Amino acid sequence: MKTITMASTWCEGCSGCHMSFLDMDERLVELIGKGLVLTATPITDLKIPPMGTDLGIIEGAVATDHHMEDVKELRHRCKMIVALGDCAVFGGINTMRNYFTVDELLHRGYVTTESTVNGTPPTSNELGKLLPKVLSVHEVVKVDFFIPGCPPPANVIYHVLNELVEGRVPRLTQDLLYYD
């Protein structure tokens, strides 16, 4: 059987797109039966996708230096990149923070919030550094397929994966394009 290998990652987002992926319900089991292979994803334990993985799916926008590295690494390892959901495609709700400076955001989050007691913003080198502005994925790496929606409904994700598993180039017609 011909197989399609896929990896996925989440950057700045809410994991709702991955939930919508799971919302394929029994059809996810069907796709696996047809030859879809999950390599490194948040629901499996492989941490690095193998070089030459067919499909790299990215949920979420690029908001920190860690996201920047993740997205570039996935592009390097995968033949095709899919931007899944409004955050990956446009930046999404995260871009509401682009009206503020990083300092203003961290100051509210870790200093002035009413329940916070004697806080200062975390600075550990283990943590990603916030980029001044949240970026969409295609501003960082080349994207092959865009699937908008917040989140894209499961039937749209199924359509795209099923087309790829059956060896066709997926196209989103009007009835499969969502922008909310």
Added chain:
Amino acid sequence: MSKKITISPVTRIEGHAKVTVYLNDEGQVDRTYFHVDQFRGFEKFSEGRYFPEMPVITPRICGICPISHHLGAAKACDEILDVKIPRPAKLLRELIHMGQVIQSHAMHFFELAGPDIILGWDSDPALRNVVGLVKANPELALKAVRLRKYGQTIIEEVAGRRIHPTFAIPGGVNNGLSVEKRDRLLKGIDDYISHIQEGVSIIRDFIMSHKEESDTFASFPSGYMGLVGKDGALELYDGAVRMMDKDGHVIDEFPGKYYLSHIGEMVDDWTYLKLPFFKPLGDKEGFYRVGPLGRLNVAEKISTPKAHEEFKRFKAMNGGKPVESSFYYHYARLIEAVYALERARQILEDPDILSTDLLHEGPVRCGEGVGIIEAPRGTLIHHYWVNDDGQITKANLIVASGHNNWAMSKAVDCIARGYIKGNDVPEGVLNRIEGAIRCYDPCLSCSTHAIGKMPMVVELYDHAGNLVDARKRS
């Protein structure tokens, strides 16, 4: 030579996290850190928005429990209008909340943590996932998929869509339930209850056959917090906040809107996730746990029969004292899922559920509002301040997994100390460290409103910080 071990990303959890373990010269664990690597800024960028937008903006904090944020926000908005919402609206909100609990708890047990239990901690990492589960036990896997689907279907039928619906609004809800939809949702509910009871049997049998490891798995004393209803019953939608000390005494019970006098948050430099604590006990002694284990520890009963039957077994596990082992989160979680299904049936059979009395409107009467609800992972607090035009001037959020931040760090440290001996660190041990975090089912995108995923590397550092060795898990 001291060493540092990094697990990154932590997988099969919902969020961005990594764990670093520092070893001392003798190869023993010196310190363990649980880093949550995401900050989003909702508390800042909500400023200036018109308050009825909050039930639509805040669910984007988390796609796994969007309903909790949707409803927490709506409840805060109800307070800003100073209205009591009509009973049918409250029932419909609670119904989608039960749908959320069913899907979230079922997904966590079968698809995220279940593979460790059903396939084994030390099983092949390439198969230790839901796909491996499908191969090992297709019948069980399909039931799991259907359970999650049922929870999501409740949300879809009642609120219009599965993820990020626009249903709850300040003062009530914007859509009623038809007879046809109600009848569709009631169909088959007994089968789903028996599916989840099968899950309960799996976890209970596992605990009984692995009693020692289960009882000692990241087990430590702490306080516990959760909402309770009438007579101290488990409550997920609306109730008083109850705080219990490590010995099982109720030390505080307060209406959610006074949370600021009872709960503070401290900030640590190594994580974007703040650490909440119970103010009267201070930031050294005041740590507590929330979520399924916290809720069942503080509750005195469950109002539905099948869940209550299992609840009695749970309470007997530690002779009526609080259950301390992190592993029991899995058991508590499935007992709650039984409750959520039974409660969903009660709501669907309530005559008011078909009523069209769904909304109490009004002007902005109150300058602030607090919405508090039990999300699948624990107590969720939304607090908004508005001006006379209804614009948000300030927002403060304390999110479910945040309350468990201290406990997750503690749990990781317990496992690291218990299992890492010297320089040989087998993969299965690293998986147990992650497993300790998975007990808490953290939803880290939530908790930092500000979720693991990156290569798993073990990096060994000497005193001077030079990388001397690295091993990769792939």
